[in-house]
Amino acid sequence: xxxxxxxxxxxxxxxxxxxAFWCNPISGHATLYWYQQILGxxxxxxxxxxxxxxVDDSQLPKDRFSAERLKGVDSTLKxxxxxxxxxxxxxxxxxxDLAGGYTxxxxxxxxxx
Amino acid sequence: xxxxEQDPGPLSVPEGAIVSLNCTYxxxxxxxxxxxxxxxxxxxxxxxxxxxxxxxxxxRFTAQVDKSSKYISLFIRDSQPSDSATYLCAMTGNTPLxxxxxxxxxxxx
Numbered sequence: 161x162x163x164x165x166x167x168x169x170x171x172x173x174x175x176x177x178x179x180a181f182w183c184n185p186i187s188g189h190a191t192l193y194w195y196q197q198i199l200g201x202x203x204x205x206x207x208x209x210x211x212x213x214x215v216d217d218s219q220l221p222k223d224r225f226s227a228e229r230l231k232g233v234d235s236t237l238k239x240x241x242x243x244x245x246x247x248x249x250x251x252x253x254x255x256x257d258l259a260g261g262y263t264x265x266x267x268x269x270x271x272x273x
Numbered sequence: 274x275x276x277x278e279q280d281p282g283p284l285s286v287p288e289g290a291i292v293s294l295n296c297t298y299x300x301x302x303x304x305x306x307x308x309x310x311x312x313x314x315x316x317x318x319x320x321x322x323x324x325x326x327x328x329x330x331x332x333r334f335t336a337q338v339d340k341s342s343k344y345i346s347l348f349i350r351d352s353q354p355s356d357s358a359t360y361l362c363a364m365t366g367n368t369p370l371x372x373x374x375x376x377x378x379x380x381x382x
Binding site for chain 1: 277279281307309314315316317318319322361363368369370371372373374375
């Protein structure tokens with residue numbers, strides 16, 4: 161079974177620039193999550209999708225972050241404009257359903273300078 | 274008070290030692306408890322999955338949940354250098370997983 165694919169692996173941008181991350185979940189997994197992991201911290205949920213609908217985006221900073229899940233499969237997370245405190249690893253995870261165990265991708269490491 | 278508290282360590286033990294990792298939580302609605310292992314520059318991978326209170330064993334790993342004390346533990350027997358990683362506890366009550374900070378473990382050969 162192929163895992164959760166994320167790209168790019170690394171990204172360095174200047175503050176106030178924009179950036180986008182891409183995630184391809186495990187085939188057939190209806191639920192997709194984006195988590196932010198700051199160095200030395202545990203992952204923190206940004207947004208949860210069930211198929212192509214948003215289930216929970218209460219912790220997404222909507223003034224600068226946006227996310228979509230195209231046709232209930234791939235997803236993109238965008239930051240515009242980026243701030244220094246957005247430097248983190250952005251993890252995508254998927255699960256079969258809302259109660260299933262999650263499979264994580266390797267993440268995108270973002271550095272904002 | 275954070276929903277999930279986990280001592281970040283770091284924890285350094287000799288090869289062969291028994292390791293004990295712990296988390297406490299405050300949300301009584303949590304019913305599913307997990308331990309994830311995260312190697313450097315990798316995503317977390319699911320190690321143990323437990324529903325409600327009790328013990329679960331898988332090889333050298335044992336997960337314990339005490340819902341009355343809101344306390345969960347992961348024990349690693351005969352620890353190996355390959356166990357060196359960050360261990361994250363995570364829990365849910367049919368909401369997205371809430372993670373602890375993670376404990377960084379080093380097993381020294």
